[in-house]
Ligand SMILES: [Fe+2]
């Protein structure tokens with residue numbers, strides 16, 4: 001059983017490795033992915049594990065960093081590598097939110113169902129844009145306009161998520177539950193698809209099933225995909241090992 005699970009972890013290995021010395025926030029996130037204290041949830045309170053809002057905000061910062069690297073670069077190879085990591089990160093982030101964070105939002109706050117449905121709708125639009133973007137190459141004339149339109153919508157969604165949804169969610173959850181949710185979020189990201197599939201369902205349980213079927217295919221494709229050198233993605237280069 002142990003051997004089987006370690007094989008599985010190797011299989012879902014993500015393309016950018018944590019480099020040494022890793023920034024402290026990276027170590028905290030890596031720790032969150034692998035530290036599961038079971039029933040001893042109270043021990044989380046004083047741990048270094050991120051709250052859910054911190055983990056999500058860090059993903060958002062990484063995405064903005066990758067976006068800036070693409071639009072400011074004149075080197076097609078560099079743009080391609082950052083395009084790939086942008087797609088990889090946004091796909092994982094969006095699906096993990098849909099599988100783990102939005103169902104919690106629905107239960108935890110009074111207008112949570114309305115907020116979660118609105119978030120899913122916004123994700124759907126971004127996934128469709130991402131699907132178009134992932135077909136383009138830096139040499140294509142629509143490469144930057146497609147990315148800029150996508151990021152404009154994504155930025156609006158991120159702002160609402162950070163300033164409204166996550167603030168209310170943190171108030172409702174409290175520290176320990178927030179850290180537990182962060183663990184689930186980081187763990188889920190290891191098993192989600194890493195490309196955009198806009199025709200897939202965006203709500204559990206159907207999304208869960210489709211994600212588990214699609215993710216292995218994406219992860220095989222990742223083996224043949226060019227990503228940026230981890231050293232060039234500081235300060236956000238640390239990813240799941
Ligand atoms: Fe979102």
Ligand SMILES: [Fe+2]
Nearest residue numbers: 056097158161
């Ligand atoms: Fe988000």
